[in-house]
Amino acid sequence: MxxxxxxxxxxxxxxxxxxxxxxxxxxxxxxxxxxxxxxxxxxxxxxxxxxxxAESGFGHVKVVPADWDRSRDNDLRLTDWEVELAAVRATDGVKTAAPHARSTALLGFGTRVVGVEMLGVDPDAEIETSRLARAVVEGRYLEDGDRDVAVVGRTITDRLEVELDDDLLLTVVSKGGEMEYAMLRIVGIIKTGSRDMDASICHVMLEDVERLTGREGAGEISVTLDDPLRMDAAVSRLRAVVSPEDDVLTWMVVVPAQxxxxxxxxxxxxxxxxxxxxxxxxxxxxxxxxxxxxxxxxxxxxxxxxxxxxxxxxxxxxxxxxxxxxxxxxxxxxxxxxxxxxxxxxxxxxxxxxxxxxxxxxxxxxxxxxxxxxxxxxxxxxxxxxxxxxxxxxxxxxxxxxxxxxxxxxxxx
Amino acid sequence: MRGLDLEIHKGDFLAIVGPSGSGKTTLLNLIGALDTVTGGKVEVFGQDLSGMSRRERAELRLRSLGFVFQAYNLVPVLTALENVEFVLELRGEDGGRGATAMSVLEDLGLGELADRRPNEMSGGQQQRVAVARAVAAKPRLVLADEPTANLDSENGELLLKMMRQLRDEHDMTFVFSTHDPLVVSYASRVVTLRDGKIVSDIRKGSGSEAPGDATEAN
Incomplete structure (x- = not known):
């Protein structure tokens, strides 16, 4: 032609x-x-x-109580977190799933006090999911079976003038409105490269948060996906397996600033x-x-x-x-x-x-x-x-x- | 044009002569469906041009008319063969276009120029290729605007002989606007214009005013 x-x-x-x-x-x-x-x-x-x-603890998507997006209340808890965690992990396209329980707390040593957001974690799941858990520069990260121990950010140890193996006084407000106290031993120090971020890191065992706050269970499940570009499809699949009283939100909703x-x-x-x-x-x-x-x-x-x-x-x-x-x-x-x-x-x-x-x-x-x-x-x-x-x-x-x-x-x- | 009344016959080899500004090119534009009249009527092959859309006039030019221009106006980036073939392509002709175009060039004795581009040809050669382009689609009427103006007399004569041969062999009608006495000498009919009016219309051989039925301009 x-x-x-x-x-x-x-x-x-x-x-x-x-x-x-x-x-x-x-x-x-x-x-x-x-x-x-x-x-x-x-x-x-x-x-x-x-x-x-995703690796800063937010996940690509997050399973949260249905009211959480409106109130952003960290005291809310999932309906049946263990069942939901198992269902989420079994869902197609899910890479990792890490349960969290958050609570505002004060950490004190001597006359020095700092405010933190205490994060209750499952150590194995957290190491898989979060880059913060992998940024321990002194000591170690949390392990199964740990109790009354914490991994904190470098800025916190600097401000409180403490070091590894020192005991910190933790103060939280329990579900009943009463002040609860506990001594937490520092087993690890995290340094992320950001002083602001290091000033807010306080990882403890999920069970410790449940015990100290009197609120049972996890308040969220952070989920990372095999293919973040197919986030919407994953959200649909996850919504089908979580409790109707809970919801699945994308990172854009969870971290609106980002x-x-x-x-x-x-x-x-x-x-x-x-x-x-x-x-x-x-x-x-x-x-x-x-x-x-x-x-x-x-x-x-x-x-x-x-x-x-x-x-x-x-x-x-x-x-x-x-x-x-x-x-x-x-x-x-x-x-x-x-x-x-x-x-x-x-x-x-x-x-x-x-x-x-x-x-x-x-x-x-x-x-x-x-x-x-x-x-x-x-x-x-x-x-x-x-x-x-x-x-x-x-x-x-x-x-x-x-x-x-x-x-x-x-x-x- | 003022009160112009002209009929062009099938087979005419008609020269329109007259001084500059007499209306020769305007008349050619009107017959060639390139321009429209503001009053009166132009009919080509029985079709009233004033009622035609731009597309219909383009279709008429493509199917029934051929044009030869004073400045040759071949497409400079195409060879002689491609220039001729292009008109056939514009007509939507499919297979065998190249062979048809080549046959036209060879019939006119231009076969050896087929692969040359316009800048590789003399003025006379370019104008003969332009004639080949004009007649490739076998139009019924060929309009030529001062076709010999840029040619020497030898090339001019060669061109006119070629056109007259085409008229004789293919029953085509040729209309020239010209100042060239050579064209007038070859014409079978000479229409003289002055100030947009016909001042004489001579059919050679008969010496009489020419009646006709092919094309009409009023």
């Missing part, structure tokens, strides 16, 4: 003004490269954010990419319009010969498509180096974040990586095609308006 003449016409037209074509192709390429890089980096940023949130940041980051990146593409589209439209203006007599002749409006548009769009293919290739070439660098070495944000890698109780990774993949090929082509075709619309309309009578004279078209 031979190539239609109109296609040969379109492709060869690009060679008539090589400099203009090259500039247009480079313009498309820059737009494509920026869009590809930003999208790959946004993907990496999103994956890192979701992983950080959900908002995620949405605004995504929106900002989209606006930035959109702005770049608009500039590129305007540039290409200008170049194509100039090309059409230079070829008005040619269009007049073609229309005089009987070329229909649809065929004129097809010719200009084919020229745009040929340019888009070259632009996509140039874009991928331009994007390759920054993508390779950021995918393998990443960008270290620790200096920019002033050494504090925690926000809204989430411990972030200091280095952010881009996540390129085979998706960049269709993505680059799509960006190039869409921007170039949009840019070709006005020049095509302009060409259609060419007066064919100018073909029969030497007057300007």
């Amino acid at each position: 031979t190539t239609p003449i109109i296609a040969r016409f379109a492709v060869r037209t690009l060679g008539r003004n090589v400099r203009r074509t090259l500039l247009s192709v480079v313009g498309i390429g820059i737009g494509v490269a920026i869009a590809v890089f930003m999208t790959a980096f946004m993907r990496g940023s999103t994956q890192m954010r979701v992983r950080a949130i 959900g908002g940041d995620y949405q605004s980051d995504k929106g900002f990146m989209n606006i930035l990419a959109g702005t770049v593409l608009v500039v590129v589209i305007l540039g290409i439209a200008g170049a194509q319009l100039t090309a059409v203006l230079e070829r008005r007599r040619e269009f007049a002749v073609l229309i005089a010969l009987g070329m229909k409006a649809s065929q004129v548009v097809r010719l200009i769009l084919l020229e745009a498509v040929a340019m888009a293919v070259m632009g996509a290739a140039v874009g991928l070439l331009l994007a390759w180096f920054p993508l390779h660098q950021t995918a393998t070495k990443g960008i270290d944000f620790s200096t920019m974040m002033g050494g504090d890698l925690a926000m809204s109780g989430v411990l972030f990774d200091p280095i952010m990586y881009s996540v390129p993949g085979l998706w960049v090929l269709p993505y680059a082509l799509t960006v190039a095609f869409v921007s170039t075709l949009i840019a070709a619309v006005y020049p095509a309309v302009f060409a259609l308006r060419t007066d064919p009578t100018s073909a029969l004279s030497l007057r300007e078209a």
Whole structure:
């Protein structure tokens, strides 16, 4: 099968003004490269954010009492947490599930006192789920069978001027409204890299929280998933297995500050990419319009010969498509180096974040990586095609308006 | 055009002459469905052009009319063969377009130019390829605007002989706007315009005013 003449016409037209074509192709390429890089980096940023949130104790999703989202009351407890925990762990797509019981408490040593959110945990499940449990720098993490022991953050030990094996006085308000006291031995110290975060970490055994507060059971189950991108499907499956009086919430609901940041980051990146593409589209439209203006007599002749409006548009769009293919290739070439660098070495944000890698109780990774993949090929082509075709619309309309009578004279078209 | 009344016959080899500004090109534009009248009527093959949409006029040009331009106006990025084949492609013809185009070029003695682009051909060669393009789809009427204006007399004569041969062999009608005495000498009929009016209409050989039935401009 031979190539239609109109296609040969379109492709060869690009060679008539090589400099203009090259500039247009480079313009498309820059737009494509920026869009590809930003999208790959946004993907990496999103994956890192979701992983950080999940591993900071929030999970990808969380099973909580139905009223929890409205009241955010940590004294609420799940209906039948052990049954629900077993059901959650048996649910398709669940990677880990860790029960928690939270309570506000005071830790004292001598005349020094700090306020903390005491977190009752199942040690084995917590080590699987939480990066905080894996950040013990002195001593050890909690173990099955432990009682009246705690693992606390480095900032707490600094403020209370205590060290490993010291006994802290814990004060909590019980279910009946009475003050309860206990001595907790420090068996481990956690250092996350964030002083703020380390100031609030106090992990104890779940059973200790039950005993001291008089509230039985767990108040939440933090769940990590095999595929966080399929979170909505997982939520549906989990809702089917938990008690009707409990609910399953995604991290965006559980940590609304991070959900908002995620949405605004995504929106900002989209606006930035959109702005770049608009500039590129305007540039290409200008170049194509100039090309059409230079070829008005040619269009007049073609229309005089009987070329229909649809065929004129097809010719200009084919020229745009040929340019888009070259632009996509140039874009991928331009994007390759920054993508390779950021995918393998990443960008270290620790200096920019002033050494504090925690926000809204989430411990972030200091280095952010881009996540390129085979998706960049269709993505680059799509960006190039869409921007170039949009840019070709006005020049095509302009060409259609060419007066064919100018073909029969030497007057300007 | 003012009070112009002209009928063009099938097989005419008609030259429209007159000074610059007399309306030759305007008349050609009207007959060629490139322009529309503000008053009066133009009929081509019995169809009133004033009632036609832009698309219908394009269809008429594509199916029934051929154009030859003063400045050749071949598509510069296409070869001679592709220029001819392109018109067939615009008509929606499928298989065998290349062979048809090649046969047209060879019939006109232009086979050796098939792979050349316009910038690789002389003016005379380009204009003959332009004629091949105009007649490839076997139009009933060919309109030629000053076709010999940019050619020397030898090439001009070659071109006119080719066109007259096409008229004789394929029963085509040719209408020229021209200043060139050579074209007038080849014409079977000469219409002279001045200030948008016909001042004479001579059919050679008969010396009489020419009646007709193919195309009519009022």
